[in-house]
Amino acid sequence: MNAPSQLQQPQMYRVKDWMRTHLFNGTGNTILTVLVVLIAGFVLFTVIRFVFIDAEWSVVSVNKRLIFLGRYPKGEEWRLWPPLWAALGLIAAAWGTWSSLSRRDILWLLLAAVFILVFVAHGTEGLLFGGAVVLAAVLYAGVRLSGTDPTMRSRLRLAIIIGWIILLPGTIVIITAFDGVQPALWGGLMLNILLATFGIGFALPLGIALALARSSSLPVVKWFSTAIIEITRGGPLVAWLFIARFVLPAFLPDILNTDVIVNALIIVILFTGAYIAEIVRGGLQSVPPGQREAADALGLSGFNVTVFIILPQALKAVIPALVSQMISLWKDTTLFSILSFTDALGGAKAAFSQAQFVGRQKEALIFIGLIFWAGSFGMSRISRRIEKYLGVGSR
Template identity: 60%
Template sequence: MNVADTQVTRIERSTVDRARKWARANLFNGTANTVLTLVSVTLAAYLIYTLTRFVFVGADWEVVDVNRRLIFLGRYPKEEQWRIWPPMWMVMGLGGLSYGMLSRGSLRDLAWLGAAVVFILAFLATTTNGLLFGGGVLVSIAAYGLGRLSIDRPLLRSKLRLVTIVGWFLVIPFAIILITGFGGVKPALWGGLLLNVLLAAIGIGVGLPLGILLALSRASSLPVLKGFATSIIEITRGGPLIAWLFIARFVLPAFIPDAFETDPIVNSMIVVSLFTGAYVAEIVRGGLQAVDRGQVEAADALGLGTFNVTVFIVLPQAIRAVIPALVSQMIALWKDTTLFAFLGFTDALSGGQAAYNQAAFKGSQIEVLVFVALLFWAVAFGMSRLSQRFERVLGIGVR
């Protein structure tokens, strides 16, 4: 055995020894922990085996393959599908760039997201949409690489940070203008997963700044402003989202003059934005209370105005402290968009229900629901991991 082989053997033994010590210290350091580890591993192995066997052996995915357009787009006109892809590419590119600038992707994250992408592509591979979605994946990968490239290049990183911030601010207006403008598609024809994405995007894009304004208003010393913000927050939070959606869908149109009548989906978007804003306001208000009062007093002593103190000192620290709670609220909103199925809108869930209710696919509920669940999980998982990377970069939870 030569010197190189000896060194490789030593490295392998060292890795095995470290893994053995870690397992003994964390998984088998006592009778109770050992039993819990064995039970957890057995249960995880059984679940993985059952799911894998179902996906590759037992399931019949024809119902998803035939109805994929119904699940993804609902009643959206086929000739107008081109309007969807530029905003989607923009989102995928910004997502990859943000992820690359924040941190290096772990193998576990890439494996999970890669599996989800491959699974979705399996149902789009035979269509033009598969090529377009694959192009978006390539854009996301390239943007991630560019973000990683900027780690050691401060000037490039500064420019990319500006592009990313401006891009996230513009993506929602760009999508709405492209989809509805220039003879585009009316909201009544939006459907499938596209409707869920637009509802969540509008709810987050409008609800987040609205919630910050409500939080600042509630913390204000002006009685009228404080009372107005408090009333909106407490009234909105006093009812469940589904109740407010039913009011927007069936009750509100009866009180609106015909000249101001809007599409039911637009009314629902307004309600979702207001509902999200009310919860975001309370989350941000908790962050405002966590900021040390001494910093405000020090800023006042330096002669900074109220606006500068709030925008540049108090608010950044407050939002930084509540990022985990804000992301949890966003993920909850993303999943709550399935409530629109109860209002008669054709979102991804109701599109799936329509698919397995077809006579040719009776009894295919599991396949459809697993596929729809994967779609929602992939987005929620991506938001969660991006949030964790963001927290790590900002040092949240580190003392």
């Protein structure tokens, strides 16, 4: 009869002891603990009351289209699904070959998918999105199972890299070709994603090139690169975007002067490229001079030394800074709303300006904040993965 209580007692004591030693050891800490619990409880209560009682999420659900697609014309949505399927598939395959999903990752992804299926994509959209998720899961599993063979794995990796390189221009072609949708009507979250992808895709190589040029011993190359970096970093992005829209068209030859979005993208790529160049230059300086000397002694050509010895070490050292620059670009894409584009934030602003949603800007802005947080958090998780894969900090 006594046995169970004796078994339970140590556990009870353990919790009590832990609480006593960690939370209530002394008057000061007891007061602090009580205060923190009260504040946390109040915050939690306020958030829950707002989300489930006070908030009217109809401003978001009615304006879903405005937030996700902006002014994108009706009847042309089909153009967006193939790129989305391809992108999700490529992400899944890439994740499968280079890394693996932890239980926590799977939980997050499932939560995101369920959230989208319950609140965002219904009916046909839900089916199409669900299909994309299933495709991604199948590709991930397939790649995990077949990728154990090293030659197979390297072939897969090559295919995935080629896939990514094709995907970017392919998306643009699918959206615009055959009487498609011109850039002026791109909008919503789709525009933010396209701009961020293009910005990152082109700014990274440009930044590396600028960094190498700046540390070059040829004076002209060096000055040119330094001038580009210092001039573009010298002004705020908003000012540069205004210049892209209202000043640049007067100077550019007609061939380059095709669309505002092209001018603006050039500016964004230059701007991000300049910051990335300085980050990469920091990485280059972190590589001990002995590395280059050793490579030279082995008789490697200058090109090979840079590409195979210096750059891999330099880039590896600056991954966190590079990713934070990309996250910053992802959020800066909302600045495009000043160029008369209706991006996700612009769509939300238009939504809470509608007569029936006056005073509902909290809901709209919180939803947008959540979307951008999800994007930034995802990038940060992927960056941790890359660091782990490359063994940064574990040597």
